[in-house]
Amino acid sequence: MIVAGLDIGSLTIxxxxxxxxxxxxxxxxxxxxxxxxxxxxxxxxxxxxxGNDFKDLQxxxxxxxxxxxxxxxxxxxxEITCHAIGANWLNPDxxxxxxxxxxxxxxxxxxxDGRVVDFVMNDKCAAGTGRFLEVMAxxxxxxxxxxxxxSLKSKKKITISSMCxxxxxxxxxxxxxxxxxxxxxxxxxxxxxxxRICSMACRLRLENTIALxxxxxxNIGMVHALKKRxxxxxxxxxxxxxxxxxxxxxxxxxxxYSE
Amino acid sequence: MIKKEFLDYIQHKERIFExxxxxxxxxxxxxxxVEIIIAAGFxxxxxxxxxxxxxxxxxxxxxxxxxVRSCLGEALEKRPEYADNLIIVNSxxxxxxxxxxxxxxxxxxxxYLLDLPRDDSAKAIKYYQANLxxxxxxxxxxxxxxxxxxxxxxxxxxCNKTRKLLTxxxxxxVKEKISLSAVEFLQIVKGSMIFPQEEYNILLExxxxxxxxxxxxxxxxxxxxxxxxxxxxxTVMDDLSMAKVVEDYGGRVVxxxxxxxxxxxxxxxxxxxxxxxxxxxxxxxxxxxLRKIPCPRMMNLEKRWEYLLKIIKDYQVKGVIFYNLKFxxxxxxxxxxxxxxxxxxxxxxxCLEGEFASNNLGRVKTRIQAFLEVLEFAR
Ligand SMILES: Nc1ncnc2c1ncn2[C@@H]1O[C@H](COP(=O)(O)OP(=O)(O)OP(=O)(O)O)[C@@H](O)[C@H]1O
Ligand code: SF4
Ligand SMILES: [Mg+2]
Numbered sequence: 001m002i003v004a005g006l007d008i009g010s011l012t013i014x015x016x017x018x019x020x021x022x023x024x025x026x027x028x029x030x031x032x033x034x035x036x037x038x039x040x041x042x043x044x045x046x047x048x049x050x051g052n053d054f055k056d057l058q059x060x061x062x063x064x065x066x067x068x069x070x071x072x073x074x075x076x077x078x079e080i081t082c083h084a085i086g087a088n089w090l091n092p093d094x095x096x097x098x099x100x101x102x103x104x105x106x107x108x109x110x111x112x113d114g115r116v117v118d119f120v121m122n123d124k125c126a127a128g129t130g131r132f133l134e135v136m137a138x139x140x141x142x143x144x145x146x147x148x149x150x151s152l153k154s155k156k157k158i159t160i161s162s163m164c165x166x167x168x169x170x171x172x173x174x175x176x177x178x179x180x181x182x183x184x185x186x187x188x189x190x191x192x193x194x195x196r197i198c199s200m201a202c203r204l205r206l207e208n209t210i211a212l213x214x215x216x217x218x219n220i221g222m223v224h225a226l227k228k229r230x231x232x233x234x235x236x237x238x239x240x241x242x243x244x245x246x247x248x249x250x251x252x253x254x255x256x257y258s259e
Numbered sequence: 260m261i262k263k264e265f266l267d268y269i270q271h272k273e274r275i276f277e278x279x280x281x282x283x284x285x286x287x288x289x290x291x292x293v294e295i296i297i298a299a300g301f302x303x304x305x306x307x308x309x310x311x312x313x314x315x316x317x318x319x320x321x322x323x324x325x326x327v328r329s330c331l332g333e334a335l336e337k338r339p340e341y342a343d344n345l346i347i348v349n350s351x352x353x354x355x356x357x358x359x360x361x362x363x364x365x366x367x368x369x370x371y372l373l374d375l376p377r378d379d380s381a382k383a384i385k386y387y388q389a390n391l392x393x394x395x396x397x398x399x400x401x402x403x404x405x406x407x408x409x410x411x412x413x414x415x416x417x418c419n420k421t422r423k424l425l426t427x428x429x430x431x432x433v434k435e436k437i438s439l440s441a442v443e444f445l446q447i448v449k450g451s452m453i454f455p456q457e458e459y460n461i462l463l464e465x466x467x468x469x470x471x472x473x474x475x476x477x478x479x480x481x482x483x484x485x486x487x488x489x490x491x492x493x494t495v496m497d498d499l500s501m502a503k504v505v506e507d508y509g510g511r512v513v514x515x516x517x518x519x520x521x522x523x524x525x526x527x528x529x530x531x532x533x534x535x536x537x538x539x540x541x542x543x544x545x546x547x548x549l550r551k552i553p554c555p556r557m558m559n560l561e562k563r564w565e566y567l568l569k570i571i572k573d574y575q576v577k578g579v580i581f582y583n584l585k586f587x588x589x590x591x592x593x594x595x596x597x598x599x600x601x602x603x604x605x606x607x608x609x610c611l612e613g614e615f616a617s618n619n620l621g622r623v624k625t626r627i628q629a630f631l632e633v634l635e636f637a638r
Contacts, residue, residue, distance in 0.1 A: 065621065080629035104622075115636045121626060123612065 001256060002052060003059045005249025006039055007079065007242070008066030011102030011130060012215065013039050014242045015046040017057075018249035025050040026242045035066045059252035063244050074255060080108055080119050082247030087211040088114025089250055090237050095207035098197060098226070099244070100216035102130045107201040120203050127163045128196040130216045135165055136189050139172050140182055144219075151186040151221030158188035163196055186221060194225035201230075208233040213243040265466045266443060269450035269459075276304075279455055287330055287357070288348040289518040289554070290375050292391060292544050297414035297456060298406050299398045301344065305452035307497070307519070308333035318360045324353035325584050325613070326495045331357060334365045344369040346394070350556050351589055369401055377557055379549040388545035395541075411540035417456050424463045425451060425524040428470075433513050433574065436477055437470045441502040441512035448520060485509075487634040488575055492516040492567065492597075493582040494555065494590050498613060501582065501623060508628045509635075513574040516567065517582070518554055526551040556589040563593060564600055571606060578634045579608040580627070607633050 002024070007014040013031050017024040027046040032038050039062075047054060060073045067076040079099070087094045088110055097108040105128060109117040122128065130144075137144045158180060162168040168189070175185050210232050216222050217240035227234050237243060269275075276283075284301035286293065296303035312325045314332030321328075347358045349372055358372045374390050376383035395406050425448060431437045432444045451459050469475065489510045491502065496517045505512050515521050526547075552566055553559050570576065579601055583590040594610065601608045609630040611623060 065625075078625050078629040078632060080625070081632045116629065116633045118607065118633075119629060120610075121622065123622075 001058055001253060002056045003061075003249050003252035003256065004043060004046075004057050005082070005245040005247065005252055006043060006060065006062045006064075006067075006070065006073065007082065007245035007248060008035055008039055008062060008064040008070060009079075009101050009244070010065050010104070012241070013042045013064075013066075014245035015039075015042045016242055016245040016249045017046050017050045017052065018246070018253060019050075021253075023246065023249075024052075026239070026245065028241055031066075036070060039066070039070050040072070059255050061248040061252040061255070063248040074252065077248060077251050079104075079244045080106055080121075081116055082244045082251065083213050084108050084110040084116045084247065085114045085250050086243035086245075086247030087213060087237070089246065090243065091209060091211060091235050093209040094211040094235065096201070096204070096210040096232075097243075098201060098210060098212050099214040100129060100193075100197065100212070100222070101214040105129050105197055105200070105214075107197070107204055109204050109207070118204055120200055122200060127165050127168070128193045130214070132165050132168070132193070133189070133216065133219070133222075135169055136172055136186075139169050140176070140185065142182065142186070147186055147190075148218075148220035148222065150183045151190055152183075152224070154181070154183040154187035156181065156184045158184045160185070160188040160192040163192060168192075187225070190219075190221045190225040191229075193222065194229045197226065198229045206230070206232060209235045211235045211237065211243075213237065213240045215241040217241070261469075262439075262443070262466075265462065266446055268462070269454065270446065272453055275454060281455070283344060284369075285345040286348075287327075287345075288350045288354060288375075289523050290348045290350060290548055291346050291373065292394075292548060293456070294411060294414040294418050294540075294544055295391065295394060295398070295406065296346070297417060298410040299395075299402070299404060302455045304454075306330045306333065306345075307449060307453060315360070318364055319353075319356060322586050323356065324351070324587055326497065327353040327357045329497070331360055331365070334361065343367045346371045346373055348372075349374045350554075351587075353587075369398075371397060376549065378559060379553075384542075384545045384549055387549055388541050391541050391545060408540055411544075415540055415543065417460065420460050421451050421456055421463070422524040422526075424460060424467060427467060428463070429521060429525075431467075431470065435511075437475060438477060439470075441506055441515075442499045445496070445499050445502060445515060445520060448515075448523060452519075452523070486511040487577040487631055488513045489578050489580055490514045490516060490567070490570060490574070490576040491520070491580045491582055494584055494587055495519050496582060496613075497584075500620060501611070501613075501627070504620070504624050504627045505580070505631070508624075508631045510578075510627075510631050513576060514570050516552070516570070522552050522554065554589075555587075555593045558589065558592070560593055560596055564597060567597065568600075568604070571604075576606070578630060579606055580630070581608060581610045582613060583610070584613050 002019045005016045011031055012028050014028050016026045025046050027042050029042045062070045062073040062076045063079045063082040083097050083099045087097045099106045105122045108119040111117055134144050137147055142150055160171060162171045172185055217236055223236055279302050281302040284296045284303050285306050286303055287306050293303045308329035312328035312332055314335055315328040319328050347354055362370050373394055376386050399406055432439050487510045489505055489512050491512060496519045502512050553562055581594055598608055
């Protein structure tokens with residue numbers, strides 16, 4: 001039984017092909033104006049990698065921002081439910097999921113079966129999400145992927161007070177002008193985001209294990225900052241960015257089972 | 260009257276305003292005794308603005324209640340004919356500041372601040388009754404009129420009728436005996452606040468009579484059983500599209516505990532009871548308004564909880580959505596406490612924070628859909 005999960009996020013599109021309870025392949029591509037076509041391309045690329053054909057797919061579930069507009073899927077499920085299912089499959093001890101994506105951050109309480117019990121989601125603005133980090137990386141002249149390792153070099157604590165993307169950017173620029181080290185500023189940014197996420201997370205009952213998902217969990221500096229702040233058992237999947245798409249694929253296989 | 264025609268008619272506020280020649284009296288909070296406005300010979304209409312709150316941002320800070328800012332924005336845009344007379348209830352700080360800003364920047368002939376106590380003790384009722392008398396004195400003096408007990412009693416009957424008709428509609432709606440969406444239901448409730456009451460009663464009665472005709476009654480379906488029943492609670496709901504989202508994703512809104520929803524009319528039985536045992540109409544009004552389903556502003560947590568729990572049981576509610584306008588202290592205050600009680604009763608809940616007339620629907624959609632997924636799993 002071959003199924004696919006698609007996560008059409010605000011910044012990236014993810015496709016996962018799932019067969020007999022195993023991840024067979026996945027692809028991550030940036031989102032663009034024509035999300036439908038990009039999603040189709042992303043899926044086809046993945047199928048090519050796994051040596052399959054579109055016709056082999058027995059069910060497709062879509063999630064993420066663009067979940068409703070993709071025409072060739074069987075069902076759309078929110079990313080909240082999908083991240084919960086995906087994290088539970090990867091690590092059944094997961095009781096909390098923190099998904100930090102491009103413009104949303106979400107904290108989800110899950111039970112032992114991977115069912116969502118409660119959740120909170122950031123409001124409106126992108127401060128404290130992946131997009132925010134990208135803007136800051138740009139201001140610092142550092143690649144987003146390098147933020148993590150850079151921040152680990154930090155020796156001095158700097159506190160960034162503005163959490164609004166626009167204000168934080170000018171704060172960062174003036175810190176550079178004052179001669180602060182890049183790595184210290186980056187660490188300061190990570191800590192500021194982690195504080196923001198944690199104060200949102202505290203509205204739920206945080207239970208161990210906490211899984212970190214979404215693209216931002218690939219940033220080792222963010223993971224460190226969150227670990228320090230959460231003081232809990234933290235689990236980071238090997239490929240945190242595809243957890244939503246994985247959850248969608250598992251949901252797709254469940255549709256087949258229930259039929 | 261057909262549904263479409265009726266809904267179409269009641270949604271054109273401007274048309275209604277133009278057709279009514281009586282002097283107008285605006286009101287903003289459902290603790291305003293509309294009966295007194297009617298008895299004084301005015302056409303009472305609730306200010307439910309469509310204007311963007313940002314118009315008022317030069318006068319009230321943007322961390323203020325967006326409903327209040329929208330009211331001011333609309334008045335500034337449409338003054339002076341729009342809001343010559345207005346009664347504001349001293350229900351929260353934002354309302355008091357609305358009173359200040361209105362007097363200063365919008366102005367008008369009669370801008371009145373009515374004080375409202377916070378509980379329903381005998382002393383509070385007496386105090387509120389005295390306040391209502393003061394309002395009457397001011398109206399009589401200002402407009403050279405006489406508001407007799409007779410006129411008041413008649414006005415009470417008119418408003419009772421509206422409340423009764425809305426209750427009837429809500430019963431038919433909840434039991435899904437008629438084809439009416441949550442949004443349509445809320446539009447009709449809203450209509451009753453912006454239309455002249457007598458005229459609306461006639462329209463609504465006719466509409467209901469038509470709805471109840473045999474051919475319009477829906478056959479019993481098992482469909483309802485599969486829908487998660489939702490209670491929405493909060494203060495003022497501007498953006499009805501949120502109720503639509505709930506229904507689009509397979510939920511069923513059964514009760515809207517907001518002052519633009521069921522809370523506005525649901526306690527109708529009380530006022531008739533009080534009326535029978537008491538002859539002083541002002542006393543009847545004071546008792547009714549303080550004893551009806553309390554708004555979060557009354558800070559009566561136990562009473563609020565008791566009543567919410569009763570609705571949850573009576574209507575087999577599966578999930579509760581809190582919809583609060585941004586920075587509303589009174590509703591924020593009760594939210595965590597009520598949420599905790601819901602958790603103990605194993606009722607999932609979702610908190611949404613709104614701007615007035617916001618169109619940030621994407622995020623709201625994700626949250627509501629995810630919440631309905633939670634409820635579906637729980638079944
Ligand atoms: N290798 C990496 N190192 C550091 N950060 C990364 C890396 N890869 C991705 N990111 C971060 O992940 C973010 C994108 O995450 P993700 O793909 O989960 O978002 P999304 O699902 O499109 O967004 P949303 O869920 O908000 O709609 C980027 O903004 C970037 O900050
Ligand atoms: S929410 Fe309460 S205080 Fe506010 S307007 Fe409505 S009834 Fe009045
Ligand atoms: Mg995502």
